[in-house]
Amino acid sequence: MDGTPLFNSVAPLRNVGALVELTDRVQKRRHGLPGMATFYGPSGYGKTTAAIYAANRFSAYQVQVKSAWTAKKLCTAILQDLALPPARTIADMVDQIAEEIAKSGRPLFIDEADQLVARNMIEIVRDIYESSGAAIILIGEELLPQKLQKWERVHGRMLDWVGAEPGDLADVGHLARIYCPGVQLDEDLKKLLLKESNASIRRICVNLDRVREFALTKGLKAVGRGDWGKSGFFTGHAPAPRRISA
Numbered sequence: 200m201d202g203t204p205l206f207n208s209v210a211p212l213r214n215v216g217a218l219v220e221l222t223d224r225v226q227k228r229r230h231g232l233p234g235m236a237t238f239y240g241p242s243g244y245g246k247t248t249a250a251i252y253a254a255n256r257f258s259a260y261q262v263q264v265k266s267a268w269t270a271k272k273l274c275t276a277i278l279q280d281l282a283l284p285p286a287r288t289i290a291d292m293v294d295q296i297a298e299e300i301a302k303s304g305r306p307l308f309i310d311e312a313d314q315l316v317a318r319n320m321i322e323i324v325r326d327i328y329e330s331s332g333a334a335i336i337l338i339g340e341e342l343l344p345q346k347l348q349k350w351e352r353v354h355g356r357m358l359d360w361v362g363a364e365p366g367d368l369a370d371v372g373h374l375a376r377i378y379c380p381g382v383q384l385d386e387d388l389k390k391l392l393l394k395e396s397n398a399s400i401r402r403i404c405v406n407l408d409r410v411r412e413f414a415l416t417k418g419l420k421a422v423g424r425g426d427w428g429k430s431g432f433f434t435g436h437a438p439a440p441r442r443i444s445a
Contacts, residue, residue, distance in 0.1 A: 212370050212400065214240075214363045218249040218336075221361045222257055222306055225334040233356040235328055235335045237312075239343045240363025243435075245400035249363070250308050250338050259336075260300060263310040270320050277307070277327075293323060297330030306334035313339040316346045325353045365398030371407070374400070378407035382414045383421035391424055395432035406432045 218238050225236045240246055247263070254261040262276045274292035275285045281299050286292050300307055307327070315321040315337075328335050337343065341362075347354045371389045375382075384392075392410070396402035413430060414422050 212245060212249070212373055213367065214245045214400070215249045215252050217361055217363065218246075218253045218338075219256055221359060222253050222259070222334065222336055225336065225358050226257065226306060228334075228358055233358045234332060235325075235337065235353070235356045236358050237337045237339070237344055237347070237360045238363065239339050239341055239360065241341050241399075243399035243401040244363040244365065246338050246363050247310055248400070250310050250336075253336075254308050257306055259306040259308050261308040261310065264312060264314040266314055266317075268314065268318070268320075270323055273315075273320055273323060289323070293326050294330065297327050297333075300327070300333040301331040304333070306336060308336050308338060310338045312337035313343055313346065316343070316350070321347070321350050321353050325350075325356065328356060366393060366396070366400045366403050367398070368393060370400065371403055374403055375407055378404050379411040379414070381420065382411060384410065385421070385423040387424040388422060388427055391427075392432060395434055397435065399435065402433055402435055409433065 260280045278285045344360050392406050
């Protein structure tokens with residue numbers, strides 16, 4: 200990764216790099232090779248952030264599917280990102296999308312792609328791919344590859360499957376510059392924070408902000424594990440039921 204800023208964040212998280220590499224590989228595939236790919240992993244691993252960065256990097260079209268979407272809404276959302284007025288029928292909209300992305304040569308990212316499987320809309324994406332030959336990257340949860348096995352005509356058009364990885368200490372360091380600016384964290388505290396966050400990028404961000412608030416309250420420019428003491432990190436575990444007195 201080149202360290203290019205993404206809004207107020209920093210690019211070189213390893214899942215950002217993984218998605219950029221995957222997209223580049225699909226874009227540059229040899230003639231005759233399939234042009235779809237899947238980037239998958241548990242919630243909180245930073246897949247959507249990686250998708251936003253990679254979409255900017257490759258000038259990709261991008262949609263994030265919602266649970267209530269219909270096939271018509273999926274097509275109109277893609278066309279909106281393509282800045283095209285939708286045709287009257289779904290079939291015509293599919294042709295519009297395919298023609299435009301084939302002409303532009305830009306990839307299409309579809310985030311929350313599990314919803315396409317759940318609502319039996321994945322074949323529409325395959326139709327778009329078949330008609331355009333464009334690179335299409337599906338982004339979804341950990342079980343998305345298994346869910347796609349039901350759809351052999353989609354499953355068989357995958358160039359690769361790349362799993363998002365849990366956060367590591369390098370990610371903690373990169374994210375600390377965003378969510379805990381101006382505060383030095385020692386290695387032991389970073390390791391504890393990573394462990395308590397269960398390596399989730401989302402929770403790492405939440406906990407770094409807690410360290411920032413702690414440092415601000417204590418007037419500290421550096422925070423070590425000894426300074427942190429018994430202050431808690433957000434683990435994501437549900438709190439125990441409370442006893443409410445009558």
